[in-house]
Amino acid sequence: MNVLILSFSYLRNKFLNTALNLLLLAFGVGIIVFLILVTRQANDQLRRNIKGINLVIGAKGSPLQIILCSIYHLDNPTGNISLDEANRIAQDSSIVAKAIPMSLGDNYQGHRIVGTTHAYPAHYQATLAAGVLWQKPMEVVLGVEVARKTGLKLGSTFAGAHGLGAEALHQHEEKKFVVVGILRPSQTVLDQVILTSLESIWEVHEEHTEDKDTDHDNHSDANHDHEDKQKQATTSAEAQKTTVQQEAKKEIKQEEKKAVEVDSKTEASPPDSSQKSLEKPKLRYQMPKADEPKKQQVTTTEKTQATQQTITKKVETTEKKEEYKTISLIPVKKGKEITALLVTYRNPRAALMLPRYINTETNMQAAVPASELNRLLSFIGLGADMIRAFALVVVLISALSIFIALFNALKERRYDLAIMRTLGASQLQLLWAILLEGLMLSVVGAALGGLLGHGSLAMLSAWSAQSAQVQLEAWQWVRAELFVYGGVVGIGILTALLPALQVYKIDISKTLAQ
Amino acid sequence: MLKVDQLSYHYGKTQVLQLDRWDVTAGQPWVILGKSGSGKTTLLHLIGGLLRVQTGLIEMNGQNIGALSSKQLDMFRAKNIGLVFQKPHLVATLTVMQNLLLAQWLSGQKQQKSVCQALLASLQMEAKLQAYPNQLSQGEAQRVAVARALLNRPQWLLADEPTASLDDENAAQVVSLLLNQAQEFGATLLIATHDERVKTHLKHCLDLSSLSKT
Incomplete structure (x- = not known):
């Protein structure tokens, strides 16, 4: 007791x-x-997933959706942005320390296939458990959870399906991916996705652009609406242009001129995006001087050089501002599109400048992951x-x-x-x-x-x-x-x-x- | 040896007990007789240390219990006095065996199942070891209560109205049980009761009703 x-x-x-x-x-x-x-x-x-990513640039739409889509791979893309435009931002090494391009739209058994550069896994300090990183188009690296759930191994081949969900309608049967690497667990979103090069995504989707008229109606997904989006953009741009012409009686302001230029370029880009040759994009990247006087440090000419050099992949050697290490090398292809660009700032000044510039001066949308995440968490909270x-x-x-x-x-x-x-x-x-x-x-x-x-x-x-x-x-x-x-x-x-x-x-x- | 001298007790201004002199030799069973309100329960509780002495003296085994601190009194009671009440008051959530072990534990004694078992056997209760109190008859429960009171081999066994609400036969059984067990364990039995039937079984009687009148 x-x-x-x-x-x-x-x-x-x-x-x-x-x-x-x-x-x-x-x-x-x-x-x-x-x-x-x-x-x-x-x-x-x-x-953990937004660590080090200061800004995500995507097509106009909900910034929260851009974050959910491009960082967490949870939502559909808001649309596509032009690679050229993204490149202009990415290559401004005075304010951008790191830029990771991303092209989305396909999945394999519900796991998203992310077209990107090697900078993406590097950003999350991911290491390989087996194999190597992708080198050629159609080579993929699997996140650890993807490998576990799908049972894919090194050398396995598979075809992506269109969209985000596992029960997507269309299968890209003609173009098979091959697994060349598997990542170690990183406790980040990388565990859940399939990584490949941007070119792979373009290659898979090329045929879509071509036979768009025949089977485009089958796709309801946002990614394949990019042609429509472009048309929309063009329409609005034309409207804008008209307004500009009406309003600008004596002198055309610089920004407006630029807008027109951008628009005309969009119009000019050939609908046949299968063209693969490396071309130097026209440079229209100018910070609005009236709005951002500080920006004048970087002159347009410098920028022109920088861009050209990046294109020729010799940035590091000849770049005037040598203290700025490069930026990921983004393949530059005329008329190509990507879904989003993840940006790490060089300095705090960028936080003041870049989002506003993108939102007001381009037809892209800048979303700040930290504030979008806080907004999301406050809803949930x-x-x-x-x-x-x-x-x-x-x-x-x-x-x-x-x-x-x-x-x-x-x-x-x-x-x-x-x-x-x-x-x-x-x-x-x-x-x-x-x-x-x-x-x-x-x-x-x-x-x-x-x-x-x-x-x-x-x-x-x-x-x-x-x-x-x-x-x-x-x-x-x-x-x-x-x-x-x-x-x-x-x-x-x-x-x-x-x-x-x-x-x-x-x-x-x-x-x-x- | 119990010595009571010039003992009186008051509830507020009402005097409920007045006892000038009472001596009990060890081994002599007594009955304390009195109508309700005559102070017999008060006297028993004073002897048992459930009430503190107000005026007068109670000496047990040469110990003035009025001089003990309440903690010492608790220990004195646990060691020297066994109490039996009108109702058995067994702990309903514990088995018969556990009730006995509880008594050993609370009095600071070693818990010995063999001792409890032997005691229950002597009361013909060994079959009910694992029974709960609500599974016992009134008589059985009373026997367990007696066993519990005697478990620590006290020198005094105090019983308060043990026969109330019992018929003649059962009353006689309980009284003889108390007498026999007290004798067997070498305890001096004191029964406080208003029940005249008890008197016939015991030699010595302290009649409080007659005392308070004279």
């Missing part, structure tokens, strides 16, 4: 009551723990707060229920306590026995709640493993959990304390004389 057996016997005696209290506690704790784990891990992973408050109420109700149960039990137990006192029990001993009931309840409740929280996360992650970009680790422990468990145990002790203190009020003689 000891105090544990004694306290436990009372709990067991009121089995239903005990079970109900435990259930309430476990649910409250479980929900809170679940929320903590999910928000913490989602937060960590989402933030609102819901999580509500659920958390609800869970807290559940915990408090269970605390109240434990309190009432103990308080009522104490009335029935007055004789027991008086008898135990006559048998030699001290008041402190009995106080401890009652406290222990609250303690046991709350400890078991907290433990069950923890299991429930982690268990439901395990179920969730198993259930969503196929498609989730955020991989949830169910059995990872977070320090914040300890506060929850500690808090619940504290509440358990407090709710037991008040009934337990009644021990000191019991008059043994009176109780037993009744």
Whole structure:
């Protein structure tokens, strides 16, 4: 016999009551723990993926969509941007430290095929578990989760399907990818995607552009709408041009002229984008001097040189500003399009300048990952707060229920306590026995709640493993959990304390004389 | 050896007990007789240390129990006094065996299942070792209560109205059980009761009703 057996016997005696209290506690704790784990891990992973990426440039549309699409590979692209235009930004080494182009649109069994440069895996410090990085078109490197789930190995070939979902309509059967490398786990989005060169994507889609008229109607996906988009852009550009011509009576402002130039270039780009020859794009990249006087440091001529040199892949040797290391070498192909450009700034000045420039002076859209992610998390956070408050109420109700149960039990137990006192029990001993009931309840409740929280996360992650970009680790422990468990145990002790203190009020003689 | 001298007890301003002199030799069973309100339970509780002495003296085994601190009194009681009440008051959530082990534990004694078992066997209760109190008859529960009171081999066995609500036959059984067990364990039995039937079984009687009137 000891105090544990004694306290436990009372709990067991009121089995239903005990079970109900435990259930309430476990649910409250479980929900809170679940929320903590999910928000913490989602937060960590989402933030890990935007680390070092200051800006994403994509086609006009929702900036949040651009981030979801280009960084997390969760959403469809907003459209395509011209490679030439992207290159002009990428090659401005005075403000851009790193630029990663990205061409999206196809998937294999739900895993997105990302056309990019070697700078992309390098950015996440990904290393190869097997094989090599892609060198030629149609060579791919698999993320570790992709390799695990699809069972593809080095040398395996597969055909991509159009779109994001695994049940995409169209299969690019004619063009087979070949696996040349598999990445090590990086805990980033790279684990979930298939990497290849930009050329691969262009190659696969070339035939689409050609036979667009015949089978284009089958595709509802955004990527294949690029021709439409271009037409739209052209239409709006023409409208703009008209306005410009009307308004500019005597002199045409510089920016407007540039806009016209850009537009005319878009018009001029040949619809037959299969042309592969390396051409020097015309340089129209000018910062609006009126808006950004600081920008004048970099002259247009310098920029022209820089661009040309990049095109000829000799940037590092002849670039005047030698302290600026290059920029990833983006293949330059006339008329080609990419989905997005991930940009790392050279300096803080870029944050002030570049997004505004892109949004106002180009027909591209700049999205800042950090602020879009914060926006997204604040939406989610609102819901999580509500659920958390609800869970807290559940915990408090269970605390109240434990309190009432103990308080009522104490009335029935007055004789027991008086008898135990006559048998030699001290008041402190009995106080401890009652406290222990609250303690046991709350400890078991907290433990069950923890299991429930982690268990439901395990179920969730198993259930969503196929498609989730955020991989949830169910059995990872977070320090914040300890506060929850500690808090619940504290509440358990407090709710037991008040009934337990009644021990000191019991008059043994009176109780037993009744 | 129990010595009571000039003992009185008040609840507020009401005097409930006045006992000038009472001596009990060890081994002599007594019945304390009195109507309700005559102070017999108060006297028993004072002797048993459930109430603190207000005025007067109670000396047990040469120890003035009024001079003990409440903690010392608890220990003194646990060691020297066994108590039996009108109702058995077993802990309902524990088995018969656990109830006895509880008594050993709370009094700071070594927990010995063999001792408990032997005691229950002597009361023909060995079959009910693992039974819960609500599975026992009134008589059986009372026997467990007696066993619990005697478990730590106290020198005094105090019984408060043990026969109330029992018929003649059962009352006689309980009284003889108490007498026999007290004798066997070498404890001095004191029974406080209003039940005149008990008197016939015991030689010595302290009649509080007659005392308070004179």
